[in-house]
Amino acid sequence: MLILIRNEVTKLLLKKKLILIIGLLIIFITLLSYGQQYTYEKNIDRFENFSGAGTYDWKSLATQRLNDLENRLDSPYIPDSGIASTEIEIRQLRYFIENDINPITPSAVKFSVDFVEQGISLLIPLIIVILAADLVSGEFSTGTIKVLLTRAVPRWKILLSKLIALILMTTLVVLIIGILSVLISYLFFRQWGFNEPVATGFSLIDGQLNADSVILVTRFQYSLLIYSLTWYVSIVIAAITLLISILVENTATAIGVLMAALIGGQFLQFFLSDWAIVKFFFVTNLDLTRYLTGSYQPIGGMSLNFSIITLGLWGLLSLMIGFMVFNRKDVLV
Amino acid sequence: MIKKIWPLILLLSSALILVFVTGLITAIAITNGGEKSQEEIPAPPENIQTEPSSAAKNILVLGDSIGYGVGDEPDMGIGKRYAALIDSEETIEVTNLSVSGATSADLAALVEAPENEAFIAAADLIIISIGGNDLTGIQSEDVLSLDMAFQETFNTYQKNLDATLNRIRNLNPEAQIALIGLNNPYSELDVQNSQNLLEWNYKTGLIAAAGLKTAYIPTYDQFKDHLETYLAADQFHPSSIGYQVIAEELDRVLNGID
Numbered sequence: 001m002l003i004l005i006r007n008e009v010t011k012l013l014l015k016k017k018l019i020l021i022i023g024l025l026i027i028f029i030t031l032l033s034y035g036q037q038y039t040y041e042k043n044i045d046r047f048e049n050f051s052g053a054g055t056y057d058w059k060s061l062a063t064q065r066l067n068d069l070e071n072r073l074d075s076p077y078i079p080d081s082g083i084a085s086t087e088i089e090i091r092q093l094r095y096f097i098e099n100d101i102n103p104i105t106p107s108a109v110k111f112s113v114d115f116v117e118q119g120i121s122l123l124i125p126l127i128i129v130i131l132a133a134d135l136v137s138g139e140f141s142t143g144t145i146k147v148l149l150t151r152a153v154p155r156w157k158i159l160l161s162k163l164i165a166l167i168l169m170t171t172l173v174v175l176i177i178g179i180l181s182v183l184i185s186y187l188f189f190r191q192w193g194f195n196e197p198v199a200t201g202f203s204l205i206d207g208q209l210n211a212d213s214v215i216l217v218t219r220f221q222y223s224l225l226i227y228s229l230t231w232y233v234s235i236v237i238a239a240i241t242l243l244i245s246i247l248v249e250n251t252a253t254a255i256g257v258l259m260a261a262l263i264g265g266q267f268l269q270f271f272l273s274d275w276a277i278v279k280f281f282f283v284t285n286l287d288l289t290r291y292l293t294g295s296y297q298p299i300g301g302m303s304l305n306f307s308i309i310t311l312g313l314w315g316l317l318s319l320m321i322g323f324m325v326f327n328r329k330d331v332l333v
Numbered sequence: 334m335i336k337k338i339w340p341l342i343l344l345l346s347s348a349l350i351l352v353f354v355t356g357l358i359t360a361i362a363i364t365n366g367g368e369k370s371q372e373e374i375p376a377p378p379e380n381i382q383t384e385p386s387s388a389a390k391n392i393l394v395l396g397d398s399i400g401y402g403v404g405d406e407p408d409m410g411i412g413k414r415y416a417a418l419i420d421s422e423e424t425i426e427v428t429n430l431s432v433s434g435a436t437s438a439d440l441a442a443l444v445e446a447p448e449n450e451a452f453i454a455a456a457d458l459i460i461i462s463i464g465g466n467d468l469t470g471i472q473s474e475d476v477l478s479l480d481m482a483f484q485e486t487f488n489t490y491q492k493n494l495d496a497t498l499n500r501i502r503n504l505n506p507e508a509q510i511a512l513i514g515l516n517n518p519y520s521e522l523d524v525q526n527s528q529n530l531l532e533w534n535y536k537t538g539l540i541a542a543a544g545l546k547t548a549y550i551p552t553y554d555q556f557k558d559h560l561e562t563y564l565a566a567d568q569f570h571p572s573s574i575g576y577q578v579i580a581e582e583l584d585r586v587l588n589g590i591d
Binding site for chain 2: 006009067069071169174200215227229292
């Protein structure tokens with residue numbers, strides 16, 4: 001079995017897809033981090049011109065804000081509901097002031113998190129599609145499936161080895177996205193930002209954002225959480241791609257079908273958000289990371305748990321159908 | 334080549350899968366509010382009043398740092414200074430619920446809170462100083478977007494102020510309300526800013542005029558030419574003299590000159 005998996009990994013590596021993916025990522029990440037640096041410098045310039053003070057003194061502004069917030073906490077008359085979020089803001093501000101970091105300065109880890117948060121619903125699924133779309137259909141179109149199936153190995157084992165190889169490679173791709181985005185953006189920002197405190201753990205109770213359970217984690221821990229969600233999404237997309245790849249026998253069609261599903265799904269979300277059934281479509285549930293920042297509920301009744309379960313069901317169902325179809329499929333190549 | 338990196342790929346991926354699965358579980362746990370590692374909120378200071386006193390006259394001060402008396406001698410502020418001014422035989426109790434840095438939204442939330450109901454209901458005079466912190470938010474806007482940001486900020490302010498005044502009126506239809514106008518701590522350097530501030534004050538005056546027993550207390554012209562003495566060392570909040578000026582103005586508007 002291990003040898004079968006190694007065989008599949010070898011095939012994936014030899015196709016040089018990984019190099020294509022890395023190339024694409026390098027281009028995108030370089031452009032985006034350059035863009036962010038540019039916007040940041042422009043903002044600072046504009047602020048300096050406006051205030052006429054010469055240098056932009058964020059520290060006194062932040063200190064003043066911190067004092068205000070602390071005074072506010074000392075006042076016994078403020079409603080309890082505001083206390084938790086005030087405390088969080090105080091701790092964040094203290095970190096920035098103590099470490100002499102301007103809160104709006106872009107940092108490598110922040111960029112990396114932003115990058116996957118933006119990419120999780122389209123760019124990253126597309127990258128996984130590039131990786132996985134020809135896994136089975138490619139064997140059919142080149143005819144190599146015959147050689148593969150004539151071996152004395154049951155069909156399900158061959159598909160399983162492909163699946164495991166795909167999961168391994170998908171995991172690596174997520175790692176590569178993380179490493180590339182941190183390293184390249186560091187070249188621009190010169191700021192790692194691993195220890196920056198981030199607020200997370202918002203929950204929606206009766207449609208109201210509840211900040212009571214909010215906790216502060218470091219930016220590094222937060223990025224681990226975000227990347228875990230990204231990984232989960234990638235694995236589900238890989239499973240669905242594998243199914244399509246088994247069904248259509250032609251790589252170009254497989255990529256087309258998946259792109260249509262991904263882009264069409266975004267439309268559905270915009271136009272039909274009143275229609276409850278849309279929330280069971282996998283594309284609607286891809287944006288897992290936004291649940292962590294607490295800003296997101298595209299359709300009423302959706303939550304992180306709901307999305308994870310829905311995506312998981314889609315993945316499992318795809319795999320079941322995929323194995324069934326692959327086991328019975330006539331090979332007419 | 335591939336044979337060499339194969340164990341590496343296998344190990345790395347498997348380890349990462351473990352990490353990611355742990356991360357996923359943590360993310361779910363956090364979002365469901367499972368872990369709560371926050372320290373306890375420090376207990377509020379002990380000398381708070383929880384009941385309005387039964388003094389003959391109650392003054393309630395609401396709002397931001399100017400209501401609180403930042404820059405003044407400790408334990409003074411507009412309310413106490415005004416109470417000293419009217420100097421009647423009756424005992425006057427001043428309650429200050431102001432919060433430094435409060436915006437109009439904070440104030441609206443504060444008067445909504447049930448724990449403050451009793452104070453509002455018992456007050457005979459309610460002094461409100463609010464709006465300054467709403468305005469500081471738009472200072473970083475550039476010249477082009479300033480007008481729009483100003484309008485937007487004022488609209489939110491107006492909505493919050495209306496809500497605040499309504500709530501106060503519901504709880505206490507009898508009390509006299511006094512809205513303290515904004516002064517310009519930045520002198521006349523920036524014409525655009527001064528114009529905006531005057532417009533803001535004018536519109537606040539209109540809101541006050543629309544309500545029953547609601548007065549607008551101007552401070553802009555009173556402060557304009559005396560910033561050195563009327564402002565505290567931070568060049569932003571009024572000094573003791575500044576607070577005295579506001580309190581006297583309040584006295585003149587409410588009680589006239591006898």
